[in-house]
Amino acid sequence: MNIIITISITAFIVLYAGLFKANKALLPLTVVGLLTALGFTFCAWGGNAVHFGMMQTDNFALAFSGVCIVGTLLIFLLTQNYFHAKSDNIAEYYTLILFALAGMIMMVSYKNMAMLFVGLEIMSVSLYILAGIRKKDFASNEASLKYFLMGAFSTGFLLFGITLIYGATGSFDLDKIQAYLVNNSTSVSPIFYPGVILMMIGLCFKIGAAPFHFWTPDVYEGAPSLITTFMSTVVKTAGFAAFLRLFAGPLEPLHEFWVMPLIVIVCLTLFIGNVTALFQKNFKRMLAYSSISHAGYLLFSLIVITKNSGNNVLVYAAAYTFASIIAFAVLILVKQKTGSDSFESFNGLGKKNPLVALCLTVAMLSLAGIPLTAGFIGKYLMFLNVMTEYKTLLVAFAILNALVGFYYYFRVIVAMWFKDGSETVLSTPAQYKVVLLVSVAITLVLGICPAIILNLI
Amino acid sequence: MENLTTQMAGVPLNHYIYLSAIIFTIGVIGVLTRRNAIVIFMSVELMLNAVNLLLTAFSVHSNDPSGQVFVFFIMALAAAEVAVGLAIIVMVYRNTKSIDINVLNRLKW
């Protein structure tokens, strides 16, 4: 509760600070606000408080809140030199990002469909806007419009699903829904099933799982890189938390029903994400497809629900978030220098910018799932998760896809280290260095001793 | 009014569901077949309204006001979305002089 309030208040303060043209104060304010929120997260640890019957700040919620807040914090650090050059409405951007974060906090801690819905929409509406803040940029426009149209469309399905579930159970409360399923395990109302499926569709859209992923590459590519970073990391994490909260919680009794379509979705997602990423020439777009494929791996946690599912998602999402932040941070730097985000612009990066290249290498290794990085632990947990029910074929399929993944992740590494290119020297601001090093440190620490976050939830 | 509604007792809940489903689908068809962003957007509104209607019906059926409360949230969303959506559409129109969604396909592959 305190977390949301802190974030919201920070957002208001930032908005007003913007009104008074205190642009220099924005970032410190935000950082302080987020750190406070993070502090509240820590304080609430283990509390499992329920607020107004609407929000449950259990460890699951807090852990994901923590990841989201830290992720957002790092992204804020990347705003240095990013917005300033473009516009004078920085305060509004900050505010919107903070609003989105507040929405996400709701999404990870909801106890009622209404909270899920409102949180989801706060986040989505903020993102529609953020995707389009480059008003003169055609790509940004296009991304914004596409995202908006498809997002609104999918919201319809989500709502229809909520409605049907409400119709069957007579409540929006997760506990009541669960109680309904437990009590009527043999006579679940038939309208409940389409409700579940439609909700699944709506949530799959938000996390970019196939075949509802189509917006992802276009929007990620078109949106400003920083926003893409935000969308592909923090937002995605929150989406998964929401997904998990619902499906691994109240809807778990119907697991047998929805697991089949989910497996199909997972396979499609893995396949489309990985295979399409292979042929991309644009690093950013590749990352978009890669994010689709990671959605596939993340969904493994729902295919077999164990008591660790939540934690597995947390580890994976954290690994993915920090690796992606590195990737996008470097991308922003490269794009600022070369004006392009194709793979070619990374050529020869390692020669003049060994630190940046090394960080990006670690990130790519983590995304690819190489041991001793967090990404491996994440993948390992996911595989372990589904292997507990011996879904070996699925794992085999995932392995094949992971192999494809190596190809495209290593393309960047290859470009940086093994190809000759214009020897551009990136100007790396101190904050970027901080972000890169922190993320790399987290990635490696989680990879080498993941024990520290294995038992959070 | 009360008189009227008590007489409504005859309509089975199913029919509300059908009605909503039909309207919802009409919205979907609209989204699929039109190219004008605003019309598509309107179709989405149609879908949302179908949901609203169904929620209300369920709410009445289970004698639970929370369904109708939820409709408020949907309306709030609809308002917010309209504001943002139309702003986006206007912004796009400024740049492209068109609101045909097919014009927007520079981002692909």
Next chain:
Amino acid sequence: MSTQVFYFVATLSILFSLMVIFAKNPIHSVLYLILTFFTFTVHYVLLNAQFLAVVNFIVYMGAIMVLFLFVLMLLNLNKDTEPSKSPLIKIVGVIAGGCLIVTLIGSLKAASISSPLILKNPGLGLVENLGKELFGPFLLPFELSSLLLLAAMVGAVLLSKRDEVEA
């Protein structure tokens, strides 16, 4: 008698909504949409959800639809400018929609909930009742939806404002 009213209004709803999506002129679409919304208002009244009926009337028909109309006029899109999609796409769209409805209804049909709708509490949809609900259990989302509206407001201003720096 009033069950017939329902079916009548339902037919109108479907009819108008079809007109919305098939009208060539976007202005006509908007107008049909307003009509559709009106029929929805009637539905709400029939369900004794009077407050919703009023809100629907005001918010949707009043605010939202006017906004649509306004934008259409602003952009001078009142003419039938939309290049129609190829008939194939239209047919496929309709078929897809048809499939959707068939499957949707199909999966709903198994519903045992064929029991008639009985209004147990006539005051259910009244302001008083809803207010208690809204400011009771739903206080938190209600308050938080202010964020939604604020975000939308900020965003709408941000996006439609002409940016001097960029210009």
Next chain:
Amino acid sequence: MEQLLLLIFLPLAGAIITAFAGKSAKIVSTVFSVVSLGLALFIACNFIPNASTQFEANLPWIADLGINFHAGIDGISMLVVLLTNLLIPIIILSSYKHDYKNQAAFYALILFMQTGLLLVFTALDAFLFYIGWEAALIPIYFICAFWGGKDRVRINMKFFVYTIAGSLFMLMGIIYLYLQNPAHNFEISAFYALNLDAAQQGWIFWAFFIAFAIKMPVFPFHTWQPDTYTAAPTQGTMLLSGIMLKMGIYGVIRWLLPIVPAGVQDWSCVAIGLSIIGIVYASLIAFTQKDAKRLVAYSSIGHVGLISAGIFALNQQGMQGAMVQMLSHGINVVGLFFVLDIIFSRVKTNKIEELGGIAKAAPQLAITFLIIVLGTVALPGTNGFIGEFLLLMGVYNVGIWAAAIAGLTIIFGAVYMLRMYQNVMLGKTNELTITFSDIQGSEKFVLYLICALIIVLGVYPKPLLHLTEASVQHLLEQVNQKLTSVK
């Protein structure tokens, strides 16, 4: 325990220090590798040659997942550890004449790889084994892709994905075993104690075998290898062929045989068949190779095929032969590649046809090269013979035809090796080789060392055999015991 941890992590520390050593990276890395060798020798001296696991270290690592840092050394491990720590300094020394760009990174990666390799060779926890397995792969990928030759990016990508494909399936197998293990951990002893039925053993066999087969490589999983060996920098090739390949063999011995003996028994005919086909096939291909490096690469496939066949023969001779041959092959192949590197650095080609007459200009190189070639073709009195003899004897127990076909390696090996030797070293000098200068300095040291090892191990292999004997016997007993209990 402290010794073992020091053994494993000393190279890692070396890698980190080397990475920041700048110009003196060569010296720093040499010092670390030599100290590691000393440490390994020290451990070997204190090693009691029985079947027990010694110097055991068992620390909790990721307790929630049942993962421990559990490592130890028995005879089999001792041998490969010695091989690793012996070859790394040799490999580092062999690079002294090169002036690689970013050499700090180069040497740091080699040392980093050493830690990975040592993890693989000492791990008693399947997860740790897997981590080491991959940790060894990453540095070698970078070594080969950064300092490699023509088309290195594509070739190394293929190599990387190919090997990691295998290892991921192995990971799947490991997870499966973990889940089957009632104690829910990755202890090798617990895996040994598992009672899996034949079908389970069958598929786990394949999950592991493919990983190992790719690494070794066994026909038909070998196609990454010639390209990679050819395109890699020589030190990379040495690491790959000298040590990395042994990971696969070691894996089979340590993880495949005792865990799924029934699976091995069911499929050993296939495994041996593939191995033997590989021997003949690769040897035949080596006949007409034009590039000496590629020739050696194919010869390596042939030799490894024999090792693999000997292991799957599941008897003491074959297994002991594999042990000796692991070491011998490591030494010999490193020697061969080093000679080719010396030649390449002088005349910028490894094309057999363009060379010739080097013996005239560089007699010392000629002699050392000859000794290495003889070791490779398993002449009695060289280390190669001990291994191949025992291996063939092991294979013989499977069937005389198997041994006869596998034995073709001693004929074919002589054909292609001597052909290469003749075309490279003998004959008339040409304009390329006329100014060839003989080996000197570090080259001399390394080659003489290798030659000495070849002969000493060939004449007096007893310490080696003695070192592994008890462990091998124990392993085979374990396998047989399990086989009888399954029936």
Next chain:
Amino acid sequence: MTIEQLIWLVPLLPFLGFVINGLGRKSLSKGLVGIIGSGVILASFIISVVIFFSLQGDTQKAHEVFLFDWISAGALHIPLSFLVDPLSSIMLLIITGIGFLIHLYSTSYMHDDDGFGKFFSYLNLFVFFMLLLVLGSNYIVMFIGWEGVGLCSYLLIGFWYTNSAYASAAKKAFVMNRIGDLGFLLGVFLIFNFFGSVEFSKIFPQAANMLPGDNKLVLITILLFIGACGKSAQLPLFTWLPDAMAGPTPVSALIHAATMVTAGIYMIARSSVLFDLAPLTQHIIAIVGAATALIAAIIALTQTDIKKVLAYSTVSQLGYMFLGLGVGAYTGSFFHVLTHAFFKALLFLGAGSVIHAMHHEQDMRHMGGLKSKLKTTFATMMIGTIAIAGLPPFSGFFSKDEILAHAFQSSPILWGIGVLTAFLTSFYMFRMMFLTFSGKYRGTHHAESHIHESPAAMTLPLVILAVLAAIGGAINLPHVFGGNEWLAHWLTGAGVAQHELDLSHSTEWTLMGTSVVAAVIALLYAYTKYVKGAHVPVADEAPRSALAKLSYNKFYLDEIYDFIITKPLDILSKFFYRIIDNKVIDGIVNGLGWSTNEASKGLRLLQSGNVGFYLFMMVFGIIALLIYTFSYIL
């Protein structure tokens, strides 16, 4: 000093010579190298003599000397140990004795060569390995020597490696030997499998109790015989030996005549217990031996290179020995090994002397009339020739005769082939002698003026060998001549199987007479043709009769091998490499990558950029999911 204390010095000394000469090949003077190289062999010889005599006075005929454990794995224990018994002690004498003579000869012959030190170190190494071969107390130690001599043969054939034909000859020798070695190795595996040991002292007593004709024994002996075929240049693996003449002539004398090539016979004689129990193998050996003897003799008829003639003659004589082994005349064969060592070494060294004098001209068509210039050489070579031709009372007569007698007992056909071979042998040997030494000199005048007799270091060995070739037959003088067959008795002590001749004395006389007559006729025919008729072999390109062509071209064996083995393997190699490896296997691997890439190309088109299309796809997905739901509910 007991045998046990001395024996290890015998191989060690040559090894030390190898090490010293090898390391000091640049720094030591040629004289010193020669002294060391020959000295160590002489020392070995002296020790061997001591051992030989102490063995003779010993009641215990077999001494096993254990040095150290070499290989042990499971049940397999292979010690490095030596076996000194009558058989090996005689071999020691031959190897070190003849070895010393040849070393001595080489100090002069190779004096002008740059690789003098290298040559001596190789030669010493060879002696070391050869000693190891005969001293080994088990098959594996024998195998070390077996392959070791192969290596030295390789090194020495390719001694002048800058000539790539020589290098190829060396490689060919090594590879063909290796083919045999595989057989040997497999045989050893079978022995281990069957007897549980590879020690002679464990195998033979066991085998002695077995029934003849045991399948396993047949297989073992056939495999061992294959090994012997490679080493001792029998059909079909003999083609390397003539090519091996590329090496310096002392090498041909030592390795390719006196010692190494007889290793096969030594090995079979050593294992005679086994072979005796495998009649089928014996038949095969006899047939192969006879065929080799005949074919090689036919080829030798038309050769013009003096060393080639001797090489084919060696092959032919080796065939003879195998014939002997095949018919059970183990002693006879071994006897022939001894006498052959004497006269063939002599002949090669003589030929070397000729070549030395002719400044490395080896073609007999350019020789002639050297009798007067190279008197010692001529005289000694003549003794050798008479010995090889089998004319009494020189050594070859006795050994050859013993083999023939046994052959007759076994099968008259084999005997017939033997006699025919003897006839041909006599003919080509005298042909060689006459072409070289009689008639007029056919070379250039310039060269003629330089021809002179070789120095004493070369002629001394010739003389000694000539004496041995003349009287060597005495060591196994048959009963017919009043001898006591000393060698046969001596070898009994080594467990070499003995088969008494079951022929009457008159038959023996008849047989002897027949072969002597055949040899004499050949001698006369050669004399008429080459001395009287002054016939000179035609030039290479000149037309020949079909048979002559066949003989001259060595029955086209090299071509046939090339065609049926080398070429197909090369083609197979290229096929495997280019098609199977690069196209099929790698094609599949790359194809997976390629198809993924293509899939990627195709799949990304799905991302058309068109929102309408995206929505369609979404709706299709939704429909599919709803259909699933529908079916689930029902």
